[in-house]
Amino acid sequence: MSSQRPSAWYAVPAFGFFALFAALPMLLVIYLSFTAWDGLGTPAMNGGENWSRLLDDAEARASVWRTLVLMVVSWLVQTPIALLIGVWAAGKQRSRAVLSSIFFLPLLLSTAAIALLWQALLEPNFGAFVDGPLFLGDPDIALYTVVLVISWQFIPFHTLLYQGAARAVPPSLYEAATIDGASRVGKFRHITLPQLRYTIVTSSVLMLVGSLTTFDTVLILTNGGPGTATRILPLHMYITGFSGFEMGYASAIAVVLVVLGTALSLVVMRWSGFRQMSSQQEGS
Amino acid sequence: MSRRSWVRPLIAMGLVAVTAVVSACGTSGPGETNAGALKIWALEDPVLNKIENKSIDSFKAGGGNASLETFGNDPYKQRLRVAIGSPQAPDLFFNWGGGNLKEYVDAGKVADLTSVLEENKAAKDAFIPSVLDGAKLGGKYYGVPMRGMQPVLLFFNKKVFTEAGAQPPKTWDDLLSLVDTFKGKGITPIALAGNQAWTELMWAEYVLDRVAGPEVFKNIRDSGPAGWKDPAVVESLTKLKDLIDRGAFGSSFASVGYDAGGASTIMAQGKAAMHLMGSWEYTNQLDQSPDFVKNGDLGWVAFPSIPGGKGDAANLVGNVSNFYSATQDSKSLDAAKKFVTSELHKDSYVEALIEAGDVPPVVGAEEKLKKSPNPEYASYIYELVLDSKNFQLSWDQDLPADDATFMLTQLQEFFLGKVSPQQFVDAVAAR
Numbered sequence: 001m002s003s004q005r006p007s008a009w010y011a012v013p014a015f016g017f018f019a020l021f022a023a024l025p026m027l028l029v030i031y032l033s034f035t036a037w038d039g040l041g042t043p044a045m046n047g048g049e050n051w052s053r054l055l056d057d058a059e060a061r062a063s064v065w066r067t068l069v070l071m072v073v074s075w076l077v078q079t080p081i082a083l084l085i086g087v088w089a090a091g092k093q094r095s096r097a098v099l100s101s102i103f104f105l106p107l108l109l110s111t112a113a114i115a116l117l118w119q120a121l122l123e124p125n126f127g128a129f130v131d132g133p134l135f136l137g138d139p140d141i142a143l144y145t146v147v148l149v150i151s152w153q154f155i156p157f158h159t160l161l162y163q164g165a166a167r168a169v170p171p172s173l174y175e176a177a178t179i180d181g182a183s184r185v186g187k188f189r190h191i192t193l194p195q196l197r198y199t200i201v202t203s204s205v206l207m208l209v210g211s212l213t214t215f216d217t218v219l220i221l222t223n224g225g226p227g228t229a230t231r232i233l234p235l236h237m238y239i240t241g242f243s244g245f246e247m248g249y250a251s252a253i254a255v256v257l258v259v260l261g262t263a264l265s266l267v268v269m270r271w272s273g274f275r276q277m278s279s280q281q282e283g284s
Numbered sequence: 285m286s287r288r289s290w291v292r293p294l295i296a297m298g299l300v301a302v303t304a305v306v307s308a309c310g311t312s313g314p315g316e317t318n319a320g321a322l323k324i325w326a327l328e329d330p331v332l333n334k335i336e337n338k339s340i341d342s343f344k345a346g347g348g349n350a351s352l353e354t355f356g357n358d359p360y361k362q363r364l365r366v367a368i369g370s371p372q373a374p375d376l377f378f379n380w381g382g383g384n385l386k387e388y389v390d391a392g393k394v395a396d397l398t399s400v401l402e403e404n405k406a407a408k409d410a411f412i413p414s415v416l417d418g419a420k421l422g423g424k425y426y427g428v429p430m431r432g433m434q435p436v437l438l439f440f441n442k443k444v445f446t447e448a449g450a451q452p453p454k455t456w457d458d459l460l461s462l463v464d465t466f467k468g469k470g471i472t473p474i475a476l477a478g479n480q481a482w483t484e485l486m487w488a489e490y491v492l493d494r495v496a497g498p499e500v501f502k503n504i505r506d507s508g509p510a511g512w513k514d515p516a517v518v519e520s521l522t523k524l525k526d527l528i529d530r531g532a533f534g535s536s537f538a539s540v541g542y543d544a545g546g547a548s549t550i551m552a553q554g555k556a557a558m559h560l561m562g563s564w565e566y567t568n569q570l571d572q573s574p575d576f577v578k579n580g581d582l583g584w585v586a587f588p589s590i591p592g593g594k595g596d597a598a599n600l601v602g603n604v605s606n607f608y609s610a611t612q613d614s615k616s617l618d619a620a621k622k623f624v625t626s627e628l629h630k631d632s633y634v635e636a637l638i639e640a641g642d643v644p645p646v647v648g649a650e651e652k653l654k655k656s657p658n659p660e661y662a663s664y665i666y667e668l669v670l671d672s673k674n675f676q677l678s679w680d681q682d683l684p685a686d687d688a689t690f691m692l693t694q695l696q697e698f699f700l701g702k703v704s705p706q707q708f709v710d711a712v713a714a715r
Contacts, residue, residue, distance in 0.1 A: 038686070039365040040391040059693075124536035125550050136479070137539030139700060225479055226538035227697040242362055244689035 026258060032251035039245045050252040059228065060253065063236040064260075066143060070232055071211040074147045074154075078207055079200070082155045086162020087192055100163070104156045111153065115220035118149045136222055139229035146218055146230050150211065158203045165199035166192060201272040205265055212261050233257055322350035322619050324608070325367075325374035327360055332431060335636040339627040346626070348619055368393045368611060375614040376623060381418035381427055381607050382682040383505055388609070389421050395610040398424045400621045410629035414675055415645035418604035427607030428624040432563075432642030433669050434603040436486045439565055440558045441551050441576075442583045444471060448557075452583060456494070456523070456590040463532045466557045472534035475556035477542035481692035482680060484699050486560050487527075489601040489679055492520040494590040498599060498674040505682055512713040521698065521705035523590070528699060538700060552576040560587070562602050563665050566658060567641050584661070586668065600668065601676045605645045638662065645669075687715055 033050055035043035054060055089100040106114065121128050122135040122145065129135065135145040173191050182190065215234040218224065224231035224239065231239070234257060241250030322343075326336055333354055340350045353374070355363055360378075367373050368388060379385050388394045401408040408416070411429055419427030440452055448469060453459040466473040477483045492500060496516030504511035527533075534556070540546040548565065550556040552573035559565065566584075570577045589597035608628070610620040627633060629646055637644045638656050643665045656662035669675060680688040694711050697703040703711070 038387065038684075040368060040387065040393065119541075122539070123541075123546060124539050125546060125555065134536050134539060137536050139538075139702070142539075222539075223479065225696060227700045227702055228693060239689060239693075242358075244686040245365060246686045 029251045029254050029258075032248055033255050035248045035251075037247040039247055043248065046248065050249045053249060054252050054256070059231070060233075060236060062228065063231050063233045064256075066230065067212060067232040067234075069143060070147060070150075070214065071208055073144065074150050074211050075204060075207050077147060077151045078155050078158060079204065081151070082158035082203065083162050083196070083200070085155070086159040087166045087188070087196075089159060089163045090166035100159075104160065106153050107156045107160075109153075111216045112220055114149065114153050115217045118152075119221055137226055139226050142222055142226060142229045146221060149221060150214060150217055153217070154207070154210070158207070161199055161203050162196060165196050169195045197272075201268065204272075205268050208268065209261055209265055212264060213257070233260075322348065322376065322616050322623060323374045324350055324352045324376045324378075324623075325360070325364065326352060326354050326378040327606075328354040328356050331640045332642075335633065335640060336430075338636060339630070339633050342630065342632065343623055343627050348622065350619075350623060369613070373611050373613065375616045375620045376608045376610055378430070379419075379427060379607050379609055380677065380681040381604060382677040383684055383688075384681045385419055385426055385607070385609060386421050387684055389426055393612050394426045395612045395614070395617055395620070396424050397426060397428065397610065397621065397624065400625055401425050401428075404625040407625040407629055410646050412645045412647055412669065414672070415605050415669070418675075418677060419607045419609065427609040428628055429605040429645045430608045430624075430628050431606045431644070432637055433605050433645050433665065433675075434563045435600040435665065435668060435672075435675065436490070436560060436562050436587070436602040437565070437584045437665075437668075438558055438560050438587055439551065439569075440583045440585070441554055441556070441581055443581045444554045444557045445583070450557075452585045453588045454585075455588050459532075459588050460527070460530065462557070463527070463530050467531055471554070472550065472556040473532045473558060474534075475540070475547040475551045475559040476533040476537040477540050477547035478533065478537035478696070478699060479539050479541045480543075481696045482678065483542055483547070483561070484695055485679060485692065486562075486601065487524055488521070488695060489676060490560070490587040491524050491590070492517060492595075493599050493601060493674075493676060494587065494595040494597070495520040495523065495593045497593075497595040498676055501676060501679065501682075509687060509713050509715040512709050517709050518705045521708060525698075525701075525705060528701070533699075538696075548572060552582075563643070566661055570658075584664070596673045598668075598672050599674045599676070600672045602678060603681070604675050604677050643669075687712075690715055 032043060034045060034047065036046045036049070037043035085100075085103065089096055089103075109117075119136070120126075124130065124134060124137055133141060136142055169192060173195070174187060177187050177191055213234055214232065215238065218230055218232060218235055219238070222230045224235045233253065237250050237253040237257065240246050240253060244250075324336070324340070326333070333352065336352050340352055343350050364374075364377060364379075368377075369391070373393075379388075385394065407428075412433075415429050415433060416425065418429070419425060438452070444466075445452065448465055448471075450462055450465055451458070453462055463473040476487075489501075496514070496519075500511070500514045500516050503514070537547075540550075542548070542561075547556070547559055548561075548568055549572060551559045552569060561568075566577070566582070569582055576582060586597070586600075608624050610617060610624065614620055634644045634646055634649065635652060635655065638649070638652055641657055641662070643649075643653070643656075643662050649666060650663070653659060653662045653666055676682070680692055683691065691712050694703060694708050698705070698708045
């Protein structure tokens with residue numbers, strides 16, 4: 001045994017799956033993005049026509065913008081709430097455990113169920129807000145309603161991440177701070193937050209990439225409407241591909257999504273120093 | 285202890301493998317159910333599927349063999365697209381006729397049924413000619429009607445009308461004044477399930493037809509998107525915009541659904557006075573608000589005429605019928621031809637459709653329609669279609685899928701007031 005590392009053969013199943021279910025479809029999509037194909041017959045090469053059309057497509061640009069708004073706003077909403085609840089729920093008190101487990105309930109519901117539930121709740125004639133704001137019917141509000149629903153669904157998950165991480169912070173740090181006379185807020189700012197740094201990165205990457213590819217919630221909740229107010233990029237791709245059957249053009253949009261998603265996680269990793277991630281705890 | 289350490293991962297791996305295999309089977313499409321049988325694909329519909337299965341039994345009794353597979357609406361369209369031309373293709377498939385079918389015909393995937401219909405005069409003559417023409421493309425027949433006719437009607441709540449002392453609209457001006465009447469009473473004049481574009485499309489279709497007649501749309505369909513530039517399109521959309529701006533549909537229509545029973549329920553409860561919808565609305569209301577229908581409060585009239593318009597007030601829009609078409613590459617093409625020319629106009633099939641509340645597209649059904657669960661309504665629909673000069677298939681089914689999808693999006697923006705009539709025309713004509 002010259003090396004402690006496992007043999008490279010161990011990676012074969014993972015690479016096989018990746019090649020078959022991620023790399024191969026991606027290559028096919030890149031190929032399709034240079035063709036015109038309505039789903040019938042065989043794809044016909046049309047050079048860069050889909051790509052030049054994409055550059056001129058005002059609807060595609062608008063849907064990229066909506067995707068970015070959705071991404072940033074849902075990060076801004078979810079992160080502070082999940083962080084605070086997570087740290088609070090990390091306490092060992094019994095009441096906190098009970099409340100947390102109630103709070104984690106949305107985690108148990110499927111996305112489709114959540115979207116249908118909110119759709120019924122926000123129905124303008126029979127919902128809970130009759131004569132209230134048109135949460136799903138007003139083009140200026142609908143996108144934020146989508147953020148609200150997504151946040152309601154995913155905050156518990158991120159809370160769970162923060163709760164686990166907060167429990168792993170060594171108590172000795174807090175004890176030392178208490179002796180030095182640090183306030184509650186001071187302890188949160190100078191101990192908890194720095195200790196949770198990598199959890200914040202992980203949770204942010206999940207949130208940002210997750211909202212880039214959010215699809216099911218929006219499809220069921222609004223189907224991109226009213227008008228195109230919530231037609232985010234993945235939905236624009238779906239409608240182009242599976243309602244309009246313009247598979248070539250939809251593939252071009254799909255490539256943009258892949259590139260955006262990859263770029264996004266690379267940027268977040270680099271900017272946050274995720275690669276140099278190391279434990280700051282004593283003894284490791 | 286050492287035994288335990290490898291048993292659990294092994295079980296876990298086994299479970300993952302099983303799940304993967306099972307889910308792969310689930311998505312790999314329908315398996316061979318009945319080798320050698322005629323494979324028929326249709327939409328999921330608890331009532332209709334039973335009748336379809338009966339027709340298959342009858343076909344089997346005559347020495348044939350067939351099996352039915354059904355799918356939900358959107359998955360159906362997607363699966364059909366992928367399957368046609370592959371070895372998994374059905375032999376007979378359900379469709380809407382018109383431009384929707386034309387895409388498949390142009391790709392050479394659909395069998396020409398003209399000669400077999402000419403040979404079986406009895407089958408051809410059994411159907412109402414204008415309905416049979418719904419699947420006629422370039423002078424050839426590519427489909428045979430297999431279910432009821434579904435024109436779009438203006439439904440109204442009789443009780444709400446009586447209380448307001450109002451009469452159902454005969455003309456566009458009647459409609460406009462009714463809007464003011466009901467608004468004054470705090471009732472939404474017209475229910476609209478506007479979270480889906482096809483409900484809004486019905487308005488655009490009828491208004492254009494009444495303003496300019498059916499030729500304008502036929503020209504768009506046959507000669508391409510430039511046809512939208514016909515001034516009649518802007519004229520009709522301007523009329524429609526007037527209606528929207530008067531508050532005819534209320535303010536919340538953009539998030540009201542049809543599938544969830546939203547628009548139908550507000551009319552049944554008297555919160556809205558009218559509702560433009562396909563003829564299936566009757567059974568829908570009967571299902572969702574049975575008392576409303578049984579008390580005789582559900583009324584219906586044809587779409588109002590537009591004074592000075594060129595379109596005949598008897599013209600209809602909607603789903604002409606649904607059709608069975610045969611795939612060109614089918615190994616059982618002869619059996620498929622036999623099925624569509626022998627089973628779909630049989631008395632037993634027609635009567636079963638009538639008993640389920642459908643209005644089948646066959647000639648001389650007046651007497652049979654008396655056995656309908658809703659004879660008055662069924663006869664009304666039947667006469668309406670017989671008297672109509674033109675029965676336009678819904679635009680989204682009559683245009684190629686890509687143009688239809690784009691047009692529906694623009695129409696939703698138009699109803700929200702984000703796009704003017706002229707901008708709508710500019711956008712769809714530029715496709």
